[in-house]
Amino acid sequence: MTVRSDPATFRTRVTRPDDFDDFWTRTLAEAATIDAAPRLQPIPHRSTADVAVFELEFRSWHGVQIRGWYCRPTRAPAEGLPGLLLPPGYISEPAVPRDWAKRGYAALALATRGKLRSGAQFNPGFPGLLTYNIVDRETYSYRGMYVDAWRAADVLAGLPDVDRARIGVAGGSQGGALSLVSAALRPEIITCAVASAPYLCCFPESVELSVSWPYREITDYLREHPQNEVAAWRTTAYFDVVNLAAWVRAPVLMHLGLSDDICPPETGYATFAALGGPKSLEVFKDAGHEAGAYWMAPRVEGFLAEHLRPVAVAPAAAAPEV
Numbered sequence: 001m002t003v004r005s006d007p008a009t010f011r012t013r014v015t016r017p018d019d020f021d022d023f024w025t026r027t028l029a030e031a032a033t034i035d036a037a038p039r040l041q042p043i044p045h046r047s048t049a050d051v052a053v054f055e056l057e058f059r060s061w062h063g064v065q066i067r068g069w070y071c072r073p074t075r076a077p078a079e080g081l082p083g084l085l086l087p088p089g090y091i092s093e094p095a096v097p098r099d100w101a102k103r104g105y106a107a108l109a110l111a112t113r114g115k116l117r118s119g120a121q122f123n124p125g126f127p128g129l130l131t132y133n134i135v136d137r138e139t140y141s142y143r144g145m146y147v148d149a150w151r152a153a154d155v156l157a158g159l160p161d162v163d164r165a166r167i168g169v170a171g172g173s174q175g176g177a178l179s180l181v182s183a184a185l186r187p188e189i190i191t192c193a194v195a196s197a198p199y200l201c202c203f204p205e206s207v208e209l210s211v212s213w214p215y216r217e218i219t220d221y222l223r224e225h226p227q228n229e230v231a232a233w234r235t236t237a238y239f240d241v242v243n244l245a246a247w248v249r250a251p252v253l254m255h256l257g258l259s260d261d262i263c264p265p266e267t268g269y270a271t272f273a274a275l276g277g278p279k280s281l282e283v284f285k286d287a288g289h290e291a292g293a294y295w296m297a298p299r300v301e302g303f304l305a306e307h308l309r310p311v312a313v314a315p316a317a318a319a320p321e322v
Contacts, residue, residue, distance in 0.1 A: 007258065010266035012202040016243045023137065023238055028185065031147045034059055038155045040070065050074055050313065051101040056108060058155050061147035067117040068110040068152065069094060071101035072161050073313040080163035081106040082308035083156045087149055087171040087178030088112060090199065090214050091126050103301070104310030106162045108155075112148040112178070114141070130217040135231040142200070142239040146185065149178045153186040164189070166308045170300065172196035173263060173289065176254075177241050180271070184247035192307035194300050195254045197291040202267035203236040209264035242267070245274035252279045253303045255296050257287030 017023070038058040046053040046069075056070040072081055084105040088094045093116055094109035101107050113122045114129050124132040124141060132141035157164040167189050169179040176198035183193040199214075207218045222229050237243060252275055256268040265283070272281050282299065284292030304310075 007264075007266040007269050010205075010269055012205055012242055012267070012270045014202050014204065014237060014240050014242055017234075017237050020238060020243060024185070027143065027147065028150065031061055031151065034061070034063065034151075036060070036151055036155055038158070040159075046096055047074075048098065051098045053096055053098070056155070058151060060113070060151045061144040064113050064121045064144060064148075065118065066111065066113065066148050066152070068108050069096045070106070070108050070156075070159075071097050072106040073101055073104060075313060076106075076161050077311045079311075080166075081161050082166035082168065082310050083108070083159070083162040083164075084304065084308070085149075085153055085156055085167065085169040085179075085182060086110060087152075087169065087175040087182065088115060089172060090129070090174040093117075102313065103305075104313050105304075105308070106156070106159065108152060110149065110152045110178075112145045114145070118148075127214065127217045127220075130214050131221040134218070134221065134235055135228050137235045137238045140235050140239065145178070146181050146239065149182045150185045153182050153189045157189050166191055168192045168194075168304050168308050170194035170304065172291065172293070174199045177201065180241050180248060180252070180275075181244055183250045183252065184244040187247065187249045190250045192250050192304065193248070193252045194303065195252060196293060196296070197256055197260055197263045197265075197289055198241060198254070198268055198271060199263050200239065201241045201263070201271040203240055204233055206264055206267050209266065210262060212262045215262075242271045242274050245271050246276045248275050249277040251277060251303075251307060253282075253300065254279065255282040255284070255291045255293075255299075257289060257291040258283060258285050259287060260289045260291065262289040 036058040054070040084107045086109045097107035111118045133139040171179045176195035177200040183190040
C-alpha cells in the first residue's frame with residue numbers, strides 16, 4: 001500500500017449508528033448475566049523458579065469457553081500485582097507471557113474465540129473470522145470477541161494476586177484493536193492501554209487502502225456478494241474501533257508505521273484523534289506493520305511501568321552446589 005498524501009489529514013466517513021450506545025448497553029447487560037466461572041489450572045512443566053504458569057479458563061458470550069496463559073511471579077508482593085491483559089493478533093496464537101511476569105506483572109495472554117485453545121465452540125477459521133455473519137450485527141463474529149476482551153479484563157482484575165486498581169492492556173494489530181476496545185468497554189478497570197498498528201479501524205477505508213490480508217477477506221466477500229455491501233458497512237459500524245474510541249478514558253500510547261500495508265496508518269490517525277482520554281502517538285516513517293516495535297519496546301515498558309507501578313521481582317536463588 002502507498003500512503004496517500006499526509007495520513008494525519010485523513011478523515012473517515014464512518015459514523016456512529018443512532019442506536020450505537022443502546023446496542024452496547026444491551027450487549028454488555030446480556031453478557032453480565034453469564035457466570036464467568038473462572039478456573040486456574042497450574043501448569044508445572046511450563047513454570048520456572050521465578051514464574052508460575054497457569055491456564056486460565058472462563059465463560060464468555062453465549063457460554064463459549066475462553067482460555068489464556070496466566071503468568072505471575074512466584075514471589076508476589078503483599079500489596080498485589082499489577083495486571084496486564086495481552087489480547088491476541090488475528091492469526092497468531094498467544095505466547096506464554098513469562099517475560100512480563102519477570103517484570104513484576106500478573107500477565108494474561110488471552111486466546112479469544114476462534115483461537116486454537118478457545119475454538120471448540122466457535123471457529124470460523126482464518127480467513128473467515130472477519131466476514132462471519134458480517135451482515136448481522138447480532139451474530140457478527142466480533143460481537144463475541146469484544147465481549148471476550150471485556151470479560152477477560154474483569155476476570156483478570158478479580159484474581160487474588162491482582163491489584164484491581166492497576167490493570168493495563170497492550171497489543172498490536174488485532175491485539176491493538178482489542179486493547180482499545182477493552183479500555184472503551186471497561187473504563188472502570190483499565191488504567192492504561194498500548195495499541196500498536198490497531199486493526200478494525202475505519203472498516204470501509206481500510207478495505208480500500210489495504211492490499212493485504214485480513215482486509216482482503218472483505219474485498220473477496222463483497223466481490224462474491226456485492227448486494228451485501230450496504231449491510232456489511234452497517235454492521236461493522238457497531239464494531240469499528242473509531243466509534244468506540246471516544247469511550248476510552250485511560251491514557252493510551254499508540255504507535256504506527258507509515259509503510260504499513262495491513263492496517264493503513266490513516267485509520268490509526270483517525271482512531272487516535274477520536275480517543276477520549278490522555279494520549280500519545282509515535283510514528284515511524286519507514287516501518288511497516290510492526291510499527292517500530294523494536295524502537296518502541298523501552299517506551300512501552302516505561303509507559304506501562306509509569307501507570308501500573310510493578311515491583312521488580314528478584315530471581316530465585318540458585319540451589320547450592322553439593
